[in-house]
Amino acid sequence: xxxxxxxHERTIDTTARPDSRAAGATSSGRPGRGRxxxxxxxxxxxxxxxxxxFVVFAVFLGWPFIQTVQYSFYDWDGLSPATWAGLSNYxxxxxxxxxxxxxxHALILMVFYAxxxxxxxxxxxxxxxxxxxxxxxxxxxxxxxxxxxxxxxxVATIWVxxxxxxxxxxxxxxxxxxxxxxxxxxxxxxxxxxxxxxVGTWLNIGLCLVLFLSGVGNIQPExxxxxxxDGASARREFFSITLPALRGQIAVALTLTIVSALKTFDLVxxxxxxxxxxxxxxxxxxxxxxxxxxxxxxxxxxxxxxxTVVIMVVxxxxxxIQPKDVx
Amino acid sequence: xxxxxxxxxxxxxxxxxxxxxLTACAPGGSAPSGTQSLGPVSKDIGSGKVTxxxxxxxxxxxxDDAQKQLNADFEKKYPNVTIKRVSRSFSDLKTTxxxxxxxxxxxxxxxxxxxxxxxxxxVKAGLLRPVDDYADLYKWNDYYPSSLLKxxxxxxxxxxxxxxxxxxxxxxxxxxxxxxxxxVLQKAGISSPPTTLDELTADMAAVKAAGSLPLSYGDVExxxxxxxxxxxxxxxxxxxxxxxxxxxxxxxxTGADEVKAAGVVQGWQKSGYxxxxxxxxxxxxxxxxxxxxxxxxxITGTWYLATLAEAPSAKDIGFTALTPAxxxxxxxxxxxxxxxxxxxxxxxxxAAAAYIDFVTDKNASEVLVKTGNLPTVVPADAVxxxxxxxxxxxxxxxxISKANxxxxxxxxxxxxxxxxxxxxxxxxxxxKATPQQFGQTLQDxxxxxxxxxx
Numbered sequence: 001x002x003x004x005x006x007x008h009e010r011t012i013d014t015t016a017r018p019d020s021r022a023a024g025a026t027s028s029g030r031p032g033r034g035r036x037x038x039x040x041x042x043x044x045x046x047x048x049x050x051x052x053x054f055v056v057f058a059v060f061l062g063w064p065f066i067q068t069v070q071y072s073f074y075d076w077d078g079l080s081p082a083t084w085a086g087l088s089n090y091x092x093x094x095x096x097x098x099x100x101x102x103x104x105h106a107l108i109l110m111v112f113y114a115x116x117x118x119x120x121x122x123x124x125x126x127x128x129x130x131x132x133x134x135x136x137x138x139x140x141x142x143x144x145x146x147x148x149x150x151x152x153x154x155v156a157t158i159w160v161x162x163x164x165x166x167x168x169x170x171x172x173x174x175x176x177x178x179x180x181x182x183x184x185x186x187x188x189x190x191x192x193x194x195x196x197x198x199v200g201t202w203l204n205i206g207l208c209l210v211l212f213l214s215g216v217g218n219i220q221p222e223x224x225x226x227x228x229x230d231g232a233s234a235r236r237e238f239f240s241i242t243l244p245a246l247r248g249q250i251a252v253a254l255t256l257t258i259v260s261a262l263k264t265f266d267l268v269x270x271x272x273x274x275x276x277x278x279x280x281x282x283x284x285x286x287x288x289x290x291x292x293x294x295x296x297x298x299x300x301x302x303x304x305x306x307x308t309v310v311i312m313v314v315x316x317x318x319x320x321i322q323p324k325d326v327x
Numbered sequence: 328x329x330x331x332x333x334x335x336x337x338x339x340x341x342x343x344x345x346x347x348x349l350t351a352c353a354p355g356g357s358a359p360s361g362t363q364s365l366g367p368v369s370k371d372i373g374s375g376k377v378t379x380x381x382x383x384x385x386x387x388x389x390x391d392d393a394q395k396q397l398n399a400d401f402e403k404k405y406p407n408v409t410i411k412r413v414s415r416s417f418s419d420l421k422t423t424x425x426x427x428x429x430x431x432x433x434x435x436x437x438x439x440x441x442x443x444x445x446x447x448x449x450v451k452a453g454l455l456r457p458v459d460d461y462a463d464l465y466k467w468n469d470y471y472p473s474s475l476l477k478x479x480x481x482x483x484x485x486x487x488x489x490x491x492x493x494x495x496x497x498x499x500x501x502x503x504x505x506x507x508x509x510x511v512l513q514k515a516g517i518s519s520p521p522t523t524l525d526e527l528t529a530d531m532a533a534v535k536a537a538g539s540l541p542l543s544y545g546d547v548e549x550x551x552x553x554x555x556x557x558x559x560x561x562x563x564x565x566x567x568x569x570x571x572x573x574x575x576x577x578x579x580x581t582g583a584d585e586v587k588a589a590g591v592v593q594g595w596q597k598s599g600y601x602x603x604x605x606x607x608x609x610x611x612x613x614x615x616x617x618x619x620x621x622x623x624x625x626i627t628g629t630w631y632l633a634t635l636a637e638a639p640s641a642k643d644i645g646f647t648a649l650t651p652a653x654x655x656x657x658x659x660x661x662x663x664x665x666x667x668x669x670x671x672x673x674x675x676x677x678a679a680a681a682y683i684d685f686v687t688d689k690n691a692s693e694v695l696v697k698t699g700n701l702p703t704v705v706p707a708d709a710v711x712x713x714x715x716x717x718x719x720x721x722x723x724x725x726x727i728s729k730a731n732x733x734x735x736x737x738x739x740x741x742x743x744x745x746x747x748x749x750x751x752x753x754x755x756x757x758x759k760a761t762p763q764q765f766g767q768t769l770q771d772x773x774x775x776x777x778x779x780x781x
Contacts, residue, residue, distance in 0.1 A: 071354055077742070078425050079452035080485075082354045164612075165604060187547060187607015189757055275549050276606035276753040292422040294743045295448055297354075 065308075071301035078297045089302035099303060102281040103310075105193055106262050109282065112197025113204055113261030118253055120201075121208030122246070126238045128209075129216045141213065144206035156270035159199045160186065163271075186272050192280050196267055204260065208253045215249035216242060251322040255315055262311050283307040365676075368460045372405060372678040379675060379682055380411045380434040382427065384420045384665060389633050389699040390499070396694055397686045404685070408678055417665075421445065428454045428670060435673040436682055438665035439495060441478050442739025443776075446494060446666065451485030456669040457492040461680040467496055470688075470704060474731040475500075479666040486780055488739065489574045495666030498687045499695065500703045500724050502648065502661035502733070503554045506617065506625040506635060506716070510643040511539050515623070520647045522657075524562040524591060527624070527649065531600040534623040541600040543622035544756075545613030551627065552752025553737050553745075557660035558626050560588040561734045562649035566658045569734040575777060580769035589755055589762035596756050606753045618644075628661070629720050633699050636716055646719035648727060656730040657723065660737070663703050741776035744769075 072089050076082035093099050128140075147155065162168045163185035170182040185195040219241065227237050265284035268274060274281040274289070283303050290300035385394040391414070398410045413434065415423065421440060427433055428449060439446045439455065449455045462468050468476065479497065482490030505527070507520050512530065515537035521527040531541035546552050561569055564584035572578035572585075579585070595601050602608055602622070610627070617625040618638025635644055648657035667683045669676055685691065692702035696709045699717070705725055711717045727733055738745040751768045754760040760768065 067354075074354060076354055077448050077451070079429055079448050079454065163607075165608060184604030184607030187604045189759060192607075272547065273549055275547065275750065276757055277759060278750050289746065292425070293444070294746055295425075295444060296743070 068301045068304055071297055072305050074298045076297045077295035078291070079295075082298070085298055089298045090306065092299060093302055093306045098278055098281065099283075099286060101278055102283045102286045102303075103306075105280060106264070106282050108193060109197050109200060109264055110258055110261040112194070113200035113264075114254055114257035116201050117204040117208045117257055118250060120205055121212050121253065122243070122250075124205075124209055125212040125216055125246075126234075126242060128213065129242070130234070141210055145210050146206065147203045148207050152266040153270055155199065155203065156267050159195075159267075160271050163195055187276050189276055189279050192272055192276060196264075196271060196280055199267055199271075200261060200264070204257045207256065211249045211253050212246055215246045219245045247321060247323050251318055254318050254321075258314055258318070259311055262307060262314070365456065365460060368464055368680065369677050370464060370681065372408070372675070372681050374407050376407055376409075377405075377675050377678045378409045378411055379436060379678055380413065381436040381682070382413045382415065382420065382424060382434045383438045383667075384415055384417050386414050386416050387630070387633070390695070393691075393695050393698040393700060394686070396698075397691055401682060401685050405678075405681070408682075410682070420665075425449075428452075431672075433670045433672050435670060435675055435679045437668055437670060439668045440665050441488075441662070442736070443488060444738075444742045444745065446479075446668070447481060447485045447488060448742070449485070449668075450481045450483070450492075450494060454671055455494050456671045456673070456676060457483070457494060458496075458669060458680065458683075459493050461669075461684075462493050462496075465680070465684045465688075467493075467684075471496060472704075472728050472731065474733060475663050475703060475728065478662050478735060487575075495668035496683060496687050497663035497666050497703045498691065499664035500661070500701045500705075500728065501629055501663060502659055502701075502720065502724050502727065503558050503626065503628045504646055504648045504659050504661075504720075504723060505558070506627065506631075507645050507647065508617070508620055508623055508640060508643050509645055510620060510640065511623040514539065520645060522647075522650050523652075524559060524588075524649055527562075528591065528595070531595060531624070532598070535598070535600060540602065540622040542595060542602070542624045542626065543613045543617040544601045544605045544626070545608030545610045546605050546753060546756065547607055547609045549749035549753065550745075551610050551613075552749050552756070554628060554660065555626055556588065556592055556748070556752050556755070557734065557737045558649075559592050560585060560737070561658045561660050562651050563588040563591070565651040565654055566732050566734055569658075569660075569737075573735045573737055573740045575740070575773075575780075579766075580773055581763070581766040585769075586762045586766045589765045593755055593758060593762055596758060601756065606757055629701055629724070632701065632717060632720055636699070641716065644716045646716050646723060648723055654732070656732050657727055658732040658734060659727065660734045661724075661727075662733055662735055741772055743772055743776070747772040 071082075073085060073087075074082035075085040075089075093103075164170075165184050169185060173179065173182045183191065185191050188195075223241050224237060227241060232240065263284050264282050265288065268280055268282050268285045269288075272280045274285055284307065287300045287303040287307065290296040290303065381398075383394060385391050394412075394414070398412060402408060402410060417440075420438065424437060424439070424445070425448070428437065429452070433454070439449055446455070462476075475497065476493060477489045479495045480490050480493050481488055483492050505520070511534065512518075512520070515530070515533040517530050517533060521530050534541040544551065544555065546555075557569075564572075568578060568584065572580070572582075596605075602613060602616075605613075614625065614627065614631055614634060615638075616622060618635055618640060620640035620643065629646075635641060638644065648659040650657045667687065669679045669683070673679055687703065689704075689706050692704060692706050693709050695702040696706070696711070701720060701724055705721055710725075711721050713719070713722060737748055741747075748769055751760065751765050754768075755762070755765045
């Protein structure tokens with residue numbers, strides 16, 4: 001919906017204010033029927049250009065997607081003949097407490113994966129962008145971005161050892177005399193999910209910071225100068241100039257981090273396998289487990305489709321805060 | 328506006344067409360047509376060139392050596408046969424075997440896990456060949472204890488485990504039992520290992536009073552929960568009751584024995600007998616800490632034999648199982664390694680059967696003993712010396728398997744039982760669920776499956 005609205009506005013914009021592009025288009029355009037058929041031919045040719053990409057999409061994404069949709073309406077163990085299940089697989093996404101729990105955990109992970117990194121990223125950006133001539137900036141940027149580059153299985157294994165009985169976290173707590181707080185973090189019902197979430201925060205903060213810093217770099221320095229001449233405080237500068245200018249980057253960061261929170265799989269698979277109990281199950285893990293381990297392919301497909309829908313809705317909502325026209 | 332509506336109509340039409348197409352052909356093809364027609368069987372595998380593709384899960388040190396040697400020996404005996412071996416770890420095999428079997432060109436011989444989730448699903452889809460005719464040919468019925476052959480049997484429709492058709496034989500034996508450290512027990516004033524569950528609990532109290540950790544336990548992988556509870560349940564309820572419960576003939580997970588066993592396990596946790604934070608400790612870490620002499624007991628499977636026989640405190644380690652009330656011999660969970668089965672699409676069934684017999688027979692068992700493994704049927708002349716952990720395990724296994732005192736793995740019960748019981752066992756040990764609630768969670772899964780299976 002938003003996309004069409006934007007396009008509509010943009011068309012109106014170009015006709016109302018004929019800028020150079022619009023003017024060019026008018027001068028080359030021919031009046032009457034000729035113009036119309038020309039445009040038609042052009043659009044057909046355009047489809048031809050899209051075709052190779054579309055074929056790749058259709059074979060590797062489109063068809064498997066349609067197949068997944070099909071599976072989701074069946075009760076199927078993956079081997080023997082399937083029986084029609086109607087919407088019951090989708091209903092169980094809402095009624096099955098195991099699946100509801102998995103989606104709930106994904107929502108909590110969103111706070112750790114997206115909200116906290118974006119907030120912290122903005123705060124750090126405000127700090128760092130004031131240290132304009134900071135030496136070795138690119139080195140810092142590389143270090144902060146490093147978690148994104150490391151294979152996620154490696155990241156998970158590192159954190160398993162950090163959280164273990166005699167790991168870094170407990171060692172530090174004991175050093176500070178806080179023995180009472182030391183625990184097996186990934187085996188604790190209350191802390192396992194936040195512990196996994198924190199790994200997500202650590203992963204995504206660098207991504208957010210690098211995005212925001214590059215965004216700040218694009219702001220014309222004159223704006224800051226003018227604000228300072230007018231006596232604006234650092235706080236005011238941030239909220240009136242930096243934050244609005246970063247809207248595009250924030251939208252991108254939120255999209256990437258929220259999607260990564262919703263589709264978390266590898267971290268959970270390596271660190272807890274959904275445990276203790278079912279306290280760290282997530283939809284992607286449930287989909288995998290049901291399809292490959294417990295022989296509930298239909299239910300797994302329904303979970304996967306539901307997850308896809310949630311991701312698409314969230315992405316569409318985020319695109320609303322994206323600036324309408326990025327020049 | 329008109330164009331808009333026609334687009335909507337087009338889209339709706341396309342979607343309807345897709346939906347119709349999807350409903351027209353259900354995934355999974357058609358049901359297997361009744362009984363498979365099996366050709367005449369023979370020990371003679373001919374002289375033409377044959378390539379046997381074999382999927383096994385013998386990836387661990389000792390058993391991998393044994394398998395390599397057996398494959399080489401087989402190729403020497405039958406020069407016209409080439410073995411194409413695909414070896415995967417248990418969990419990798421579990422996830423990929425389904426896809427491989429449902430393809431047009433499946434392997435000839437596979438190791439299929441017993442119970443409903445794997446072998447049951449394969450049989451139901453008609454992917455495995457019944458091997459009763461080969462069992463007659465190679466005298467498997469005389470060689471293996473009947474209780475072990477039952478574990479590898481299903482009804483022809485895959486709905487009833489321990490049914491009439493045999494679908495494979497196993498190479499190795501397994502027991503979940505009680506490893507104990509003699510030195511730690513001695514420090515607590517205990518001279519002989521416990522023989523009943525009550526004695527075990529009492530010994531744990533003594534060990535704790537003496538300042539040591541009674542039971543080393545790690546359950547982050549979730550599967551050890553099955554072994555802990557299954558061990559306790561077998562020691563409370565006995566072989567017949569547990570077997571009937573798991574194969575769906577009778578009983579309930581909320582029964583008195585079932586809840587009592589859960590209560591005992593939770594009692595250990597409440598009294599501080601179990602590794603703190605066990606749900607976040609890995610099984611390997613728990614085994615390693617027991618191997619160093621940090622704990623008195625360890626409840627796990629004989630597949631850790633090789634690891635523990637080489638552990639720092641190996642000379643102090645012994646192995647035993649508990650005897651339930653009303654039984655003369657110990658009863659514990661276990662059974663046999665994955666069944667070696669023949670796929671129904673193989674073109675070389677005779678060669679496949681000859682291969683399976685070759686890697687499981689008496690000669691193969693001797694190779695297995697030499698490489699530090701426990702064969703399904705221990706050859707009389709190859710029993711390891713008593714007093715070592717290897718000797719303890721072999722002696723226990725021979726006694727218990729002969730007396731049919733082996734109870735099946737509890738996760739065989741339903742296709743989803745592995746998930747259900749592993750999560751529930753973590754809840755039980757973390758005191759998030761009472762023994763009664765634990766039993767109810769299992770019963771809910773069990774009842775849903777029984778209802779669906781009819």
